[in-house]
Amino acid sequence: MRADYLARRVGVFVLIVWLAATLNFFLPRLSGQDPVRATLLQQASLGGHVQMGLEAMVKEYEGRFGLDKPLWRQYVTYLGDVSRFNFNYSISNYPRTVNEIIAEAIPWTVVLLGTTTILSFTIGTLLGALLAWPGAPRWMRLLMPPLWALHAIPFFLLGLILMYVFAFRFQLLPMFGGYSPGAFPALTLRFVGDVLAHAILPALSIVLVATGGWALGMRGMMVTTMGEDYVTFAEAKGLTRLTIFLRYCVRNAILPQTTALALALGNILSGAVLVEVIFGFPGVGTILFHAIRENDHFLIQGIVFTVIVALGVATLILDVVYPLLDPRISYRRT
Amino acid sequence: MRTLLEARSVTKVFGGGVFERSSTVALENFSLAIDADRPSIIAVVGESGSGKTTLARLLLGLTAPTSGHVLYEGQDLQQMSRERRRKFRRDIQVIFQDPYGVYNPFYRVDHVLATPVAKFGLARSRAAARTLIDEVLRDVGLRPEETLGRFPHQLSGGQRQRVMVARALLLRPRVILADEPVSMVDASLRATILGSLSAMHRERGISIIYITHDLATAYQISDTIVVLYGGAVAEVGDVELVVKQPQHPYTRLLLSSIPLATTARTWMSEFATVASSADTETGCKFAARCPSVEKVCRETAPPLFKTHAARAVACYLYRDAPTLDADAIGSVLTASAAASPPASQTIQPTRSRP
Numbered sequence: 001m002r003a004d005y006l007a008r009r010v011g012v013f014v015l016i017v018w019l020a021a022t023l024n025f026f027l028p029r030l031s032g033q034d035p036v037r038a039t040l041l042q043q044a045s046l047g048g049h050v051q052m053g054l055e056a057m058v059k060e061y062e063g064r065f066g067l068d069k070p071l072w073r074q075y076v077t078y079l080g081d082v083s084r085f086n087f088n089y090s091i092s093n094y095p096r097t098v099n100e101i102i103a104e105a106i107p108w109t110v111v112l113l114g115t116t117t118i119l120s121f122t123i124g125t126l127l128g129a130l131l132a133w134p135g136a137p138r139w140m141r142l143l144m145p146p147l148w149a150l151h152a153i154p155f156f157l158l159g160l161i162l163m164y165v166f167a168f169r170f171q172l173l174p175m176f177g178g179y180s181p182g183a184f185p186a187l188t189l190r191f192v193g194d195v196l197a198h199a200i201l202p203a204l205s206i207v208l209v210a211t212g213g214w215a216l217g218m219r220g221m222m223v224t225t226m227g228e229d230y231v232t233f234a235e236a237k238g239l240t241r242l243t244i245f246l247r248y249c250v251r252n253a254i255l256p257q258t259t260a261l262a263l264a265l266g267n268i269l270s271g272a273v274l275v276e277v278i279f280g281f282p283g284v285g286t287i288l289f290h291a292i293r294e295n296d297h298f299l300i301q302g303i304v305f306t307v308i309v310a311l312g313v314a315t316l317i318l319d320v321v322y323p324l325l326d327p328r329i330s331y332r333r334t
Numbered sequence: 335m336r337t338l339l340e341a342r343s344v345t346k347v348f349g350g351g352v353f354e355r356s357s358t359v360a361l362e363n364f365s366l367a368i369d370a371d372r373p374s375i376i377a378v379v380g381e382s383g384s385g386k387t388t389l390a391r392l393l394l395g396l397t398a399p400t401s402g403h404v405l406y407e408g409q410d411l412q413q414m415s416r417e418r419r420r421k422f423r424r425d426i427q428v429i430f431q432d433p434y435g436v437y438n439p440f441y442r443v444d445h446v447l448a449t450p451v452a453k454f455g456l457a458r459s460r461a462a463a464r465t466l467i468d469e470v471l472r473d474v475g476l477r478p479e480e481t482l483g484r485f486p487h488q489l490s491g492g493q494r495q496r497v498m499v500a501r502a503l504l505l506r507p508r509v510i511l512a513d514e515p516v517s518m519v520d521a522s523l524r525a526t527i528l529g530s531l532s533a534m535h536r537e538r539g540i541s542i543i544y545i546t547h548d549l550a551t552a553y554q555i556s557d558t559i560v561v562l563y564g565g566a567v568a569e570v571g572d573v574e575l576v577v578k579q580p581q582h583p584y585t586r587l588l589l590s591s592i593p594l595a596t597t598a599r600t601w602m603s604e605f606a607t608v609a610s611s612a613d614t615e616t617g618c619k620f621a622a623r624c625p626s627v628e629k630v631c632r633e634t635a636p637p638l639f640k641t642h643a644a645r646a647v648a649c650y651l652y653r654d655a656p657t658l659d660a661d662a663i664g665s666v667l668t669a670s671a672a673a674s675p676p677a678s679q680t681i682q683p684t685r686s687r688p
């Protein structure tokens with residue numbers, strides 16, 4: 001690994017983040033809506049007040065959020081803030097800050113998506129490898145059609161079906177939320193159990209769908225790899241079947257899978273917005289959904305920016321680590 | 335005669351399953367034997383699709399024959415015990431055509447040399463193993479310090495193929511099966527690799543089965559030759575006889591297809607056409623392309639006619655000669671092997687052995 005490569009790669013990373021942050025700044029503002037006015041109007045109509053002094057309030061709040069300044073000033077302030085991971089107040093949840101809200105939601109999403117991604121990757125890859133292997137038990141072939149079918153169903157649709165069957169029909173599992181409404185978050189066995197029970201259905205709907213994708217990808221790569229000459233040669237050398245399977249077939253076939261895994265892990269934060277929304281799971285997806293509905297620029301910016309940084313970091317790590325995974329790739333200049 | 339490796343009336347049919355309309359006969363009633371006491375170099379020659387690679391896979395036990403048996407020291411490859419198979423895997427070494435494809439890209443080239451040393455206990459210590467590996471690498475003309483520690487993609491095709499030859503050497507096998515070992519390396523390296531192979535044969539008494547489509551190199555290194563066409567033996571016998579005076583029309587075609595660096599003969603002027611789809615099912619496989627085809631050729635496939643103590647031809651042109659059972663090909667091969675040394679000595683000047 002050369003230092004200049006690493007430096008170049010980090011430079012590209014910074015450039016991508018800056019571009020994304022810029023888009024992130026201008027896109028919500030193109031909608032032409034005034035979030036402050038809308039929020040205040042909503043609150044005013046709820047309270048039954050007349051619109052007296054509303055304009056003054058809008059001015060006051062816009063001043064506080066910095067929205068009264070010219071666009072370029074706002075942009076410069078925004079870039080400065082963003083580089084320090086400071087996203088200001090949430091408009092719809094004032095006076096809570098965007099950071100507070102995101103920090104609260106991130107653990108939920110990371111745990112749910114992180115676990116399900118790694119779980120479905122492991123099961124799917126192993127299953128895919130065995131599906132292609134002639135020495136695997138015959139009954140495994142029967143798994144192919146259901147895997148295809150599950151892979152074709154979107155996450156959220158399967159989530160709805162699961163919810164209907166397990167939560168509504170048989171009432172085995174809770175339907176909604178991250179934990180029971182009365183429960184108080186604490187590190188007790190009871191609360192943890194409650195959280196797990198709530199997480200089963202969303203996790204299941206992700207794992208079932210994603211496993212099929214991983215398995216099909218791995219199976220395709222395995223079939224290609226098993227046709228390689230070095231596998232035939234390994235057989236002629238008299239290597240054991242296990243060695244050929246693990247060191248020659250799986251080892252080579254798994255490369256594209258690890259690339260996909262790194263991207264999937266980087267995509268965790270925004271990966272299952274709809275699943276989170278359907279199950280009312282208190283994760284990043286749900287707050288993003290609400291932020292968009294309520295036109296909360298600052299919150300949208302905060303979440304999207306976090307997602308972009310996560311994805312960028314995942315790609316960066318992948319690029320740096322890849323030569324260790326595949327000896328054919330090196331970053332020496334030739 | 336004690337046979338080392340033997341194919342006995344082997345037939346291999348691909349396809350013909352429930353969902354496939356047609357099946358392909360890759361090899362039909364093929365027999366071959368290698369004498370355990372008298373090592374030889376046998377060339378198997380044929381165009382693509384003639385069943386050469388199928389033959390290699392069958393001899394290695396990688397594919398099971400549809401009918402017939404492949405035997406190693408009298409034992410069927412498909413019914414070997416673990417221990418016997420281990421010995422077989424050591425005694426028969428293979429060199430494949432494609433030096434780019436046979437390496438697992440994850441391992442350094444050392445792995446392909448060090449693993450057999452460890453697995454078969456060829457050296458007592460690491461240092462002894464290293465000496466052994468250095469020695470075989472030098473034998474094939476590679477410099478160990480430039481080769482070891484590299485990944486396959488960092489070596490050239492010729493270097494990789496020579497590492498393969500070194501690996502085969504390292505194990506001191508009794509038979510080396512070389513499936514088109516030089517068709518993907520350039521001409522200068524071709525000589526080096528073929529040279530290593532025939533040196534192995536001369537100095538260490540290793541039998542070599544040299545599978546190729548190239549009659550010229552086959553003639554260079556082999557004692558006997560088997561010409562395959564469409565999965566069946568067209569002509570078999572001493573290489574001098576077969577190449578100098580080809581009898582089967584297909585062998586003649588093959589010989590005339592060799593481009594020569596001379597203007598005396600126009601290349602491709604003869605009947606070098608591709609077989610038409612009207613290939614006969616029951617008759618001689620070559621009937622559709624044969625210039626001297628007769629009615630009987632299209633009806634029944636010709637048996638082998640033994641035209642010489644060291645040669646047999648599957649062609650009705652020689653129907654006066656006594657027929658030879660396919661199983662008895664071995665007798666022709668050993669006869670030629672016996673006749674070969676004096677023959678090759680007499681004609682030594684014209685035949686440059688590398």
